[in-house]
Amino acid sequence: MHWISPDFEGWPIDEPPLLDTLSDWARPRTVHMVWLSGDFEALRRHAPRLVAWRQRWAHVLQCLAPSDDAASELPSLLLADDKLVIKLMDRAHWRGRISCSAADIQAAREQIDALLQRSSDTFPVTTLGI
Secondary structure, eight states: OEEEESSOTTOOTTOHHHHHHHHHHHSSSOOOEEEEESOOHHHHHHOHHHHHHHHHTTTTEEEEEEOHHHHTTOOEEEEETTTEEEEEEETTTTEEEEEOOHHHHHHHHHHHHHHHHTEEEOSOSSOOOO
């Protein structure tokens, strides 16, 4: 599963029901989730439940940040297991599009792959305060 957003602002990723569902999704099988964002610091400050969840489930969640030149290209989208793509078109009014079309999923996969090639690990599970 891939979640991509410039900052995940407005996403309900700190809500207990969602975190419980993600835990259930990750528990019984080998899965991998990738989050790509330009700003994880806001999540660290405003989503304490998510930070705790991230510590427990670090083995299934990889967090990446795009290179500076790719940061401006970040869409808001979710690709779920090559079966569904949700793309947010208008962040101000939360309007988007859900598609199960193979062509839309392939286009999203290609866009994600291009972004991932220009990204690096970020949002570590723990931070050292030295």
